[in-house]
Amino acid sequence: MNSQSAARSRLVVVSNRLPFAFRRSPGGKWTAEPGSGGLVTALMPVLRDRGGTWIGWPGAAGSAREFAPALAAAGAGMGYKLAAVALDDSDIHDFYHGFSNEIVWPLFHDLPSLCNFEPAYWQAYRRVNRKFARVVAPLARHGDFVWVHDYHLMCVGAELRALGTEARLGFFLHIPFPAPDIFMKLPWRKPLIEALLRYDLVGFQTARDRRNFAACVEEIVEDARIEGRGSLATVRFPEGSARAGSFPISIDYNAFMRAAASTAVDEKARELHRLLPRRKLVLGIDRLDYTKGITLRLRAFQELLERHPGMRGRVSLLQVVVPSREGIPQYDRMKTEIEQLAGRINGAFARPGGWVPVWFEYRHLSRLELLAYYRAADIALITPLKDGMNLVAKEYCACSIEEDCVLILSEFAGAAEQLKNGAMLVNPFDVQGVADAIRSAYAMDADERIARMRAMRRSIRRNDVFAWVDSFLRAAIARDLRAFPLPQPRAAEAPSDQLPV
Numbered sequence: 001m002n003s004q005s006a007a008r009s010r011l012v013v014v015s016n017r018l019p020f021a022f023r024r025s026p027g028g029k030w031t032a033e034p035g036s037g038g039l040v041t042a043l044m045p046v047l048r049d050r051g052g053t054w055i056g057w058p059g060a061a062g063s064a065r066e067f068a069p070a071l072a073a074a075g076a077g078m079g080y081k082l083a084a085v086a087l088d089d090s091d092i093h094d095f096y097h098g099f100s101n102e103i104v105w106p107l108f109h110d111l112p113s114l115c116n117f118e119p120a121y122w123q124a125y126r127r128v129n130r131k132f133a134r135v136v137a138p139l140a141r142h143g144d145f146v147w148v149h150d151y152h153l154m155c156v157g158a159e160l161r162a163l164g165t166e167a168r169l170g171f172f173l174h175i176p177f178p179a180p181d182i183f184m185k186l187p188w189r190k191p192l193i194e195a196l197l198r199y200d201l202v203g204f205q206t207a208r209d210r211r212n213f214a215a216c217v218e219e220i221v222e223d224a225r226i227e228g229r230g231s232l233a234t235v236r237f238p239e240g241s242a243r244a245g246s247f248p249i250s251i252d253y254n255a256f257m258r259a260a261a262s263t264a265v266d267e268k269a270r271e272l273h274r275l276l277p278r279r280k281l282v283l284g285i286d287r288l289d290y291t292k293g294i295t296l297r298l299r300a301f302q303e304l305l306e307r308h309p310g311m312r313g314r315v316s317l318l319q320v321v322v323p324s325r326e327g328i329p330q331y332d333r334m335k336t337e338i339e340q341l342a343g344r345i346n347g348a349f350a351r352p353g354g355w356v357p358v359w360f361e362y363r364h365l366s367r368l369e370l371l372a373y374y375r376a377a378d379i380a381l382i383t384p385l386k387d388g389m390n391l392v393a394k395e396y397c398a399c400s401i402e403e404d405c406v407l408i409l410s411e412f413a414g415a416a417e418q419l420k421n422g423a424m425l426v427n428p429f430d431v432q433g434v435a436d437a438i439r440s441a442y443a444m445d446a447d448e449r450i451a452r453m454r455a456m457r458r459s460i461r462r463n464d465v466f467a468w469v470d471s472f473l474r475a476a477i478a479r480d481l482r483a484f485p486l487p488q489p490r491a492a493e494a495p496s497d498q499l500p501v
């Protein structure tokens, strides 16, 4: 590529949601507020440096024209452009709630029995992915790099190629990729996997996800060959080739650490400790989701109190559940189940006027509260049944500036691959095992707590979200780095309110 075209290459980011939360005023006008965290913070330096566009859905039904003024206002002074993909009610129902969240989400989290394989959902998925591609195509020129994110948009690359786009295309899957036994249940497994192979680079959270993907390709795509089994493999198939790699996502470690050290967070964390004299605080924070293992976690806590009476009055579980995907029946049912279980535990063990075993909060946390909860917790209990990464685990470590605390982590969270050097790994389905882990964490001596936490913090600091962006972009454009020089990562602003993922 010559220097003229090199000067033109930009980054085009495509995700289901735009990095802004859109709200409608009583007068019907839309306003946009900067949205959540990690991805935005990490991509901002590259977008600002290279210029580029972020394309996504504003999060509500409406026409592109309706959102245009709010988008223009939100994009002003950002150093990159925003473009909206307008979805109507039937798109939201069949594409977002339907194919994305009633098929791909449960299937990719190894829960095929929760899938609703409705054929109309697949049609909607193709249609909406095409809608996204039609917005992207005119904005992505030859030499640009289009980076598509997550499970809602797996077919956008194929649609872009069908529209004749020549830009390089990358895709990153934020959730796990299932093993062939599970993936083969998908009625549309062949077109879906073939669509993924139209990207130049497909990125996964862990080596296991990448291996699962390669195994599915070998089973489904005739005459496909996988070359190189390392962190970056090449898939060759009769019509072309694609690369597949693992790129574990991370957080802006320094921003979390600095914010957690602020006076306001410090005061709030102390206040929490005053409410819990001579008691250890066990913390769970999750988006309301059946993949997070919240009910099994509560059962493990119940098991702890039943089998080890000595723990009664010594530990309290603070379980925060952040509202999410309201309106999907499984999610609504789950909230009731959690409330009932927490109520049963408190009914059985609480002491009148004294110790309450489970505090359950169903709400959005402010950033100050989130950081204070992280800092105050003696033990974080993060036990998803399956999770792409789980950034709460990394945020907890970054905020634990005294390093005197313990992370209990599911072995089925992507984060376990990097944090096994310090976390107590548990099988979330084994309630007795999790109960025993809480007891061991309670009894762990300070030297061991600090050594484990320090090791995890060191590895998160080294592999922060800027390193993640850098490694993905380098792999994507390795053949032509001069065309797309990467800006030096720089410390970003403090993280904004963030939805646990």
Ligand code: G6P
Pocket: 017, 150, 151, 174, 175, 324, 325, 499, 500, 501
């Ligand atoms: C997960 C997905 C994200 C998604 C988030 C919130 O972390 O990987 O792509 O944005 O959940 O879910 P929502 O359905 O509200 O976008």
